[in-house]
Amino acid sequence: MSDCIFCKIINREIPSEVVYEDERVLAFKDINPVAPVHVLIIPKKHSESLNDLNPEDEALVGHLVIVATQLAEELGIADSGYRLVNNCGDDGGQVVKHLHFHLIGGKRLGIHIC
Ligand code: 5GP
Ligand code: ZN
Numbered sequence: 001m002s003d004c005i006f007c008k009i010i011n012r013e014i015p016s017e018v019v020y021e022d023e024r025v026l027a028f029k030d031i032n033p034v035a036p037v038h039v040l041i042i043p044k045k046h047s048e049s050l051n052d053l054n055p056e057d058e059a060l061v062g063h064l065v066i067v068a069t070q071l072a073e074e075l076g077i078a079d080s081g082y083r084l085v086n087n088c089g090d091d092g093g094q095v096v097k098h099l100h101f102h103l104i105g106g107k108r109l110g111i112h113i114c
Contacts, residue, residue, distance in 0.1 A: 001046045006098035010044050019075075024060060025067050027103075036106030037075050037082070041068050047099045050088045068103050077105035 001007045008014040010026050019039055020027035030038040041064055047053060053061065065084070072078040082105030087094040 001098070004046060004098050005096055006040075006042050006100065007046055010042070020067060020071055022067075024063055027067060027071055030102065035104045035109065037077050037104065039071055039075070039103040040100045041071070041103060042098060042100045048097045049094060049099055050086060052099065064101055068101055071103055072105065075103075075105075081105060083109055 005014060009016045009028060016028040016031075018026065018028045020041075024044055025041060026044060027039050027041045030040050043060055043064060045060070047057070068084050069078070072082050082103060085102040085104060086092075086100070087102075
């Protein structure tokens with residue numbers, strides 16, 4: 001997707017602070033962090049949102065979650081706790097239309113989910 005910000009980050013057309021990369025996934029620091037740890041975990045394959053996923057993406061989604069748990073450990077928030085968030089669509093608050101999970105932690109987060 002030539003006009004997608006996160007595809008440009010994957011292709012290094014836009015700089016970011018990468019914290020993890022493999023053949024399927026990229027993780028980088030959110031440019032506007034809401035907590036001491038705020039990392040975005042994205043598939044390299046462009047999908048607009050969770051709504052775009054198919055049954056054949058099951059392993060990819062599992063991999064994204066496992067990477068998130070490994071990053072939580074590495075970034076020192078596994079024991080203290082964290083939130084793994086996906087915003088889907090306009091009502092879900094999704095701004096960037098490339099599927100991503102937010103890994104947020106390093107402070108006591110608010111209890112509100114809406
Ligand atoms: P959404 O609201 O779509 O779930 O979250 C998009 C996230 O992407 C926001 O937290 C925002 O700060 C982050 N973001 C938007 N543009 C950039 C960028 O160019 N670089 C980085 N590192 N993060 C970005
Ligand atoms: Zn994209």
